[in-house]
Amino acid sequence: MTHWQNMKKWVxxxxxxxxxxxxxxxxxxxxxxxxxxxxxxCSLLLEGKIRWKATISQMNKIGVTSLxxxxxxxxxxxxxxxxxxxxxxxxxxxxxxxxxxxxxxLCRELGPVLTAMVVAGRVGASIAAELGTMKVTxxxxxxxxxxxxxxxxxxxxxxxxxxxxxxxxxxxADCIGMFGGYLISVFKLGMSSHMYIKxxxxxxxxKDVVTGLIKAFFFGGxxxxxxCYFGFNARGGAEGVGRATMLAVVVSLIxxxxxxxxxxxxxYFF
Amino acid sequence: xIQIQGIHKWFGQNHVLQGVDLxxxxxxxxxxxxxxxxxxxxxxxxxxxxxxxxxxxxxIDGRSVRTMPxxxxxxxxxxxxxxxxxxxxxxxxxxxxxxxxxxYEHTKLSEEVISQKVREKLGLVGLRDIENLMPASLSGxxxxxxxxxxxxxxxxxxxxYDEPTTGLDPINADVINDLILRMQEQLKxxxxxxxxxxxxxxxxxxxxxxxxxxxxxxVGTPDEIKNSKDPIIQQFITGSAxxxxxxxEKKETELL
Numbered sequence: 001m002t003h004w005q006n007m008k009k010w011v012x013x014x015x016x017x018x019x020x021x022x023x024x025x026x027x028x029x030x031x032x033x034x035x036x037x038x039x040x041x042c043s044l045l046l047e048g049k050i051r052w053k054a055t056i057s058q059m060n061k062i063g064v065t066s067l068x069x070x071x072x073x074x075x076x077x078x079x080x081x082x083x084x085x086x087x088x089x090x091x092x093x094x095x096x097x098x099x100x101x102x103x104x105x106l107c108r109e110l111g112p113v114l115t116a117m118v119v120a121g122r123v124g125a126s127i128a129a130e131l132g133t134m135k136v137t138x139x140x141x142x143x144x145x146x147x148x149x150x151x152x153x154x155x156x157x158x159x160x161x162x163x164x165x166x167x168x169x170x171x172x173a174d175c176i177g178m179f180g181g182y183l184i185s186v187f188k189l190g191m192s193s194h195m196y197i198k199x200x201x202x203x204x205x206x207k208d209v210v211t212g213l214i215k216a217f218f219f220g221g222x223x224x225x226x227x228c229y230f231g232f233n234a235r236g237g238a239e240g241v242g243r244a245t246m247l248a249v250v251v252s253l254i255x256x257x258x259x260x261x262x263x264x265x266x267x268y269f270f
Numbered sequence: 271x272i273q274i275q276g277i278h279k280w281f282g283q284n285h286v287l288q289g290v291d292l293x294x295x296x297x298x299x300x301x302x303x304x305x306x307x308x309x310x311x312x313x314x315x316x317x318x319x320x321x322x323x324x325x326x327x328x329x330i331d332g333r334s335v336r337t338m339p340x341x342x343x344x345x346x347x348x349x350x351x352x353x354x355x356x357x358x359x360x361x362x363x364x365x366x367x368x369x370x371x372x373x374y375e376h377t378k379l380s381e382e383v384i385s386q387k388v389r390e391k392l393g394l395v396g397l398r399d400i401e402n403l404m405p406a407s408l409s410g411x412x413x414x415x416x417x418x419x420x421x422x423x424x425x426x427x428x429x430x431y432d433e434p435t436t437g438l439d440p441i442n443a444d445v446i447n448d449l450i451l452r453m454q455e456q457l458k459x460x461x462x463x464x465x466x467x468x469x470x471x472x473x474x475x476x477x478x479x480x481x482x483x484x485x486x487x488x489v490g491t492p493d494e495i496k497n498s499k500d501p502i503i504q505q506f507i508t509g510s511a512x513x514x515x516x517x518x519e520k521k522e523t524e525l526l
Contacts, residue, residue: 134361142358144320145351146372146420147344 030251034229041155041225054157062123062158062224063165067172073118074173077110078102078180086189095189099196100203102181107208111174112166113260116219119166120252124227127158128248131231132241140232155228159221166220167213174212211267215260222255271296272428272460276326277316279309286312288484289326299454299461301471303506304481305515310464311355313481314430317462318350319343330428348372351421352430356437357413359405365392365416366401372424391419394456395449411442418449422457429453431463435470443470450474468507472496480506482515 085101131154134140143150178200185191227248234244272294279287286309294300304310315321317328319335327334330350335343359368367374369391370384379387385401392398395415405413414434421429431450435443447470454461454474465471471478472492479489480503488495488503498504505513 137356138354138358139360141315141320142352142354142360145318145347145354146375146424147347148371148375 030229033233034225034251037151037155037229037232038221038225040151041159044149044152045156045159049152050160051153051157054153055160058157058161059165061126062119062161063169066119066122066165066169069118069122070115070169070173071176073114074106074111074176075180077114078106078177078182079184081105081110081177082181082184082189086185096191096195096199098185098189098191099178099181099200102185103178103200103203104208106174106177106181107204107212109212109260109264111177112170112212112216112219113256115170115173115216116166116223116256117253119162119169119220120223120256121249123162124223124248124252125245127224127227128231128234128245129241131228132234132244135232135234136237136240150232155225158228159224162220162224163217164220166216166223170213170216174209207267211263215263218259218263219256222259223252226252226255271331272317272462273329273332274313274317274326275329277313277323277328278325279312279316279321279323286484287316287323290481290484290486292479292486292489294460294462296460297454297458298476299450299463299474301463301465301475301478302481303466303468303471303478305506306466308481309484310466310481311432314352314432314462314464317428318352318430319347344376348376348424349426350428350430351424351426353414353417353421353432353434355433357405357417359408359413359416359420361405363405364401365403365405365408368405368416369401369419369423371420376424387423388419391423392416394422394452395419396445411438411445414438414442414446415449418446418453422453425457426459428460428462429457431461431465433465433467434463435465435467443467444473446470447473468509482506 081102082098086095086098089095089097089101131140134154140150140154143153181200182193182196185196186193230244230248230251234240272292274290274292274294277287277290278285290313292300302310302313312321316323317330322336327336330346333346335346338346359365360371363371366385366388370388373379373384373387377384388401389398392400395418397412397415397419400408400412400416405416408416418434434446434450438446450461450463451474453459461474463471463474475492477489478492478495479486480495481487482502488498488500490498495503495507498507501514504510505515
């Protein structure tokens with residue numbers, strides 16, 4: 001394409017509309033595909049016949065191996081939260097509220113969202129890459145040829161594992177985050193250990209913990225279904241798998257952040 | 271008997287199969303030849319039910335797979351075995367788990383019985399003592415043979431081979447050709463082989479069909495195909511760079 005043709009493409013209204021149309025089609029096709037995969041997964045799940053061995057192996061892959069990364073993320077988040085909030089609260093001589101702030105913000109928001117982001121980056125990408133490679137090397141076709149439903153064989157174990165492991169990882173992240181805050185509050189800000197723990201627990205109500213965990217449950221579902229969808233739809237060779245992996249992470253993160261906003265609004269009013 | 275009736279398939283704007291009609295008789299080996307990307311593998315995937323046609327139907331022993339309920343479809347599909355182009359072995363499973371996959375998934379046989387059957391099928395394709403290896407540690411020829419052992423493990427009535435000799439050295443390619451013939455003799459199955467390797471086609475075929483432009487343009491015994499007057503078939507089987515196939519492609523490129 002010549003330089004002039006290239007320029008023409010950028011100023012042409014028609015090419016902008018074409019791009020917009022193509023993008024809209026891609027978005028609706030993706031949304032529809034993800035919804036259909038979710039529907040098929042749920043309907044097969046209700047039929048039973050869950051492959052527990054594979055599910056436990058996925059729980060190990062998704063949950064246990066994510067523990068170190070979630071530990072680091074939550075620990076530093078808790079520490080930074082303690083430092084930054086103390087910095088502001090000091091202006092009002094209200095440093096003792098640091099532990100209230102840490103426990104509530106971690107349980108309601110930061111615990112589930114940061115855990116979901118870490119898992120989306122680590123596990124969502126790995127699911128999409130693994131299934132994408134299986135797709136381009138015809139292993140998914142081979143499953144169908146061997147009369148095995150790929151959703152039952154591949155998606156359901158990952159879906160169940162992600163649902164439960166996100167739930168557990170979030171509880172773990174909440175605890176580690178509060179421990180991070182404890183380290184700073186007790187050893188740097190001079191708060192007593194007893195006061196930090198007591199205030200932190202007293203500040204929490206059941207709703208704070210439950211809403212955070214409900215979110216985690218949904219985030220786990222989003223990450224696994226989106227990873228599986230993009231893996232199943234990978235085309236071409238290595239480039240196709242790379243693109244599927246990238247899309248899985250991006251779409252998972254968008255879904256986690258946007259649904260978090262929606263959940264926060266719902267939980268605020270109800 | 272397999273009856274393929276007026277199959278049409280589109281991928282977006284690309285009309286890959288444009289009304290394929292073909293009948294494969296009991297116990298015969300049919301080889302489908304055609305250029306790369308002409309839809310041979312797509313046709314094979316329609317027969318095994320991985321893809322569904324937009325128009326037309328495929329009947330196996332007079333029954334259409336499309337109209338069957340899901341459970342029955344799965345049982346029916348086990349009567350077909352397929353060797354994929356790249357063997358498509360499951361990376362995360364051992365050779366034993368790969369070969370015995372259909373038995374692990376669809377039967378309640380004990381581990382010992384399955385292991386015995388896996389050894390037997392591996393023996394049929396000339397392999398032994400590799401049950402505990404992972405697919406990554408096998409050579410290309412071995413992968414194809416393990417893929418074939420997996421395809422025959424459920425004792426199918428029909429075996430489909432998708433470019434079985436592609437990517438193999440001539441000696442390994444001939445080993446696979448011999449295996450196709452041996453499967454035919456020992457198991458008395460219907461075999462459909464998709465290939466563009468004419469040496470392999472002449473060696474294993476009872477009949478050869480040529481797929482061109484989304485349609486079957488000629489069917490006959492290897493001798494009939496060799497002596498065909500059709501210039502398209504002649505260009506393909508002689509492997510000439512000049513002829514109606516390349517002329518047509520040139521015209522299409524100029525139009526674009």
